[in-house]
Amino acid sequence: MYASEALKARILQDGRNLGNGILKVDGFINHQVDARLMMQVGYALAARFASLPITKVLTAEISGIAPAVMTAMALDVPVVYARKHKPITMPERTYIASAPSHTKGGDVTLMVSPEWLRPADKVLIVDDFLASGQTIRALVDLVQQAGAELMGIAAVIEKAFEGGRANFADLHVPIETLVTITSMENGRIVFA
Amino acid sequence: MYASEALKARILQDGRNLGNGILKVDGFINHQVDARLMMQVGYALAARFASLPITKVLTAEISGIAPAVMTAMALDVPVVYARKHKPITMPERTYIASAPSHTKGGDVTLMVSPEWLRPADKVLIVDDFLASGQTIRALVDLVQQAGAELMGIAAVIEKAFEGGRANFADLHVPIETLVTITSMENGRIVFA
Numbered sequence: 001m002y003a004s005e006a007l008k009a010r011i012l013q014d015g016r017n018l019g020n021g022i023l024k025v026d027g028f029i030n031h032q033v034d035a036r037l038m039m040q041v042g043y044a045l046a047a048r049f050a051s052l053p054i055t056k057v058l059t060a061e062i063s064g065i066a067p068a069v070m071t072a073m074a075l076d077v078p079v080v081y082a083r084k085h086k087p088i089t090m091p092e093r094t095y096i097a098s099a100p101s102h103t104k105g106g107d108v109t110l111m112v113s114p115e116w117l118r119p120a121d122k123v124l125i126v127d128d129f130l131a132s133g134q135t136i137r138a139l140v141d142l143v144q145q146a147g148a149e150l151m152g153i154a155a156v157i158e159k160a161f162e163g164g165r166a167n168f169a170d171l172h173v174p175i176e177t178l179v180t181i182t183s184m185e186n187g188r189i190v191f192a
Numbered sequence: 193m194y195a196s197e198a199l200k201a202r203i204l205q206d207g208r209n210l211g212n213g214i215l216k217v218d219g220f221i222n223h224q225v226d227a228r229l230m231m232q233v234g235y236a237l238a239a240r241f242a243s244l245p246i247t248k249v250l251t252a253e254i255s256g257i258a259p260a261v262m263t264a265m266a267l268d269v270p271v272v273y274a275r276k277h278k279p280i281t282m283p284e285r286t287y288i289a290s291a292p293s294h295t296k297g298g299d300v301t302l303m304v305s306p307e308w309l310r311p312a313d314k315v316l317i318v319d320d321f322l323a324s325g326q327t328i329r330a331l332v333d334l335v336q337q338a339g340a341e342l343m344g345i346a347a348v349i350e351k352a353f354e355g356g357r358a359n360f361a362d363l364h365v366p367i368e369t370l371v372t373i374t375s376m377e378n379g380r381i382v383f384a
Contacts, residue, residue, distance in 0.1 A: 018280075018281065022280065022281065024281040025281075026279070026281050026282070026305070026307075026308075027307065027308065028270075030279075030281075031272060031273065031275060031279075031281075031282070031304075031305060031308060032270050032271070032272045032307075032308040033261055033264070033270060033271050033272075033273070034270055035261050035262075035264040035265035035268075035269075035270065035271055036265060036268060038261065038265075039265055061253070061254045062253045062254055062257070062273070062275075065254070065257045065258060065261075066257065066261050069225055069227050069230065069257075069258050069261060069262075070227070070261075072225070072227040073227035073228055073230075073231055076227075076228060077227075078220075078224050078225060078226055078227065079224070079225050079227055080223060080224045080225075081223065081225070081254070083223060083254075087218070087222075087223075088210075088214065089210065089214065089216040089217075089218050089222075089223075090218070090223070112223075113218065113223060115218075115219065115224075116218075116219065116223060116224040
């Protein structure tokens with residue numbers, strides 16, 4: 001089965017519409033991860049960008065890590081995950097961007113060490129969701145701070161009703177998502 | 193090349209001994225991840241436990257996720273990452289354990305939803321480092337709270353000089369690590 005079809009079937013089977021546009025997928029994408037499904041997802045996303053000379057995948061901890069690692073494996077490039085807390089192994093000066101947090105309120109800070117994002121890098125951003133696009137916007141900001149080149153944006157699931165995609169039209173890069181949800185009203189999950 | 197040999201070579205090439213027993217591996221294991229190397233690591237760790245009827249891999253966010261996802265993929269079982277912050281998709285009641293944090297001071301709390309760790313589960317714990325063993329001890333605690341069965345403990349790199357392995361002798365489960373570092377004194381990195 002194609003990854004996108006497998007994913008839709010899984011969302012209908014195990015996903016839960018919690019209302020307010022919140023889709024619970026913590027049985028197979030975050031918290032508990034279906035590693036084989038994520039591998040399929042990674043290969044499917046990589047295939048959409050196979051013609052581009054990507055040198056690095058960039059994601060945000062935590063939920064982006066599994067799909068991004070698999071996409072990076074498929075593209076045979078390293079993956080960098082922007083960190084929310086500075087570990088002691090990170091240098092003093094880092095690239096920093098912030099995005100509003102859905103789950104905690106306030107802003108979340110994303111940091112990348114200049115060691116791992118270079119001006120020569122051609123970057124594919126990968127995240128679990130493309131919703132309002134604010135986390136991805138922060139990742140784009142990090143790419144720009146590094147002077148690297150953004151090659152594209154990929155997400156596993158797009159919540160089209162949050163309109164995030166339109167925020168990136170100015171970037172003129174391909175945006176690919178495996179599954180598009182157009183509505184979550186009345187407890188339903190409607191695919192494009 | 194065997195995963196353990198590839199890993200040793202990579203540690204010597206790109207790892208940095210920051211002193212006080214801190215090994216900087218954020219160019220290939222955490223922050224930036226060499227996805228292909230992690231896949232090798234995952235298959236190598238899985239092979240050590242191939243004879244056991246494991247149903248689930250358990251790790252802790254964040255650095256454990258990449259090697260744990262790859263190990264789970266190789267074993268063809270789901271992977272659960274214990275969360276440090278409760279997302280809105282997590283139920284009220286969770287299993288909770290805490291471990292001292294090296295990087296932030298104080299304690300870090302690890303949470304797992306009872307939905308994804310069940311009494312019937314046979315669990316392999318996977319983490320990036322086995323050092324003092326305190327994070328892994330918290331994961332063991334979560335397995336016990338769930339009434340699940342601990343089948344083994346795996347880590348990518350063991351800092352034998354921190355003595356963590358001895359803390360788990362009472363559990364009578366196999367403990368496997370791919371690379372063992374016996375000393376980081378005087379700026380050196382000495383393998384077993």
